[in-house]
Amino acid sequence: MKIVELENDIEVNDCSEDNSDDNVVTVPTQKGGMRRKHHRPWTINEVVKLVEGVARYGAGRWSEIKRLAFSSCPYRTSVDLKDKWRNLLKASFVQLPAEKGILNSRKQASVPIPAAILSRVRELADMQGQIPPVLSACKSSGHSSSDRNVHEARSGFL
DNA sequence: GTTAGGG
């Protein structure tokens, strides 16, 4: 038997794993302007760093996160970080309560954001107060068990 | 330049 374990390196690089090639396609719009379309698919590593940065400094401090976690990334400005964070929030609110019996065709396309990351995002959003008042009201009166997430792996920030 | 919101 051959024990050939595939070292699925999930982007072991930091953020410089991105190709140095600039994927910029200039498409002229009808309104009067050249729209520069970049194509920079956020990888898991990027998402993790973003979440870690928010967990360390807080949501809204994209400038600091960009200076520390994304210091080697000339692109990815404050706008990009905020955009990704919003996208993560949406995914963490619709993919967390599911993940049980959805259509799983054996394999996803290169893993679209693991639930592990989404769990961190949801907890962070709860801390930073980015949870919408909706969806949280799914409790039926009569549950004295204060079941809190067990993700409290923080030494104690804030 | 950054944050925040919308397309």
Added chain:
DNA sequence: CCCTAAC
């Protein structure tokens, strides 16, 4: 991702 507005 890109653009706009306000700070």
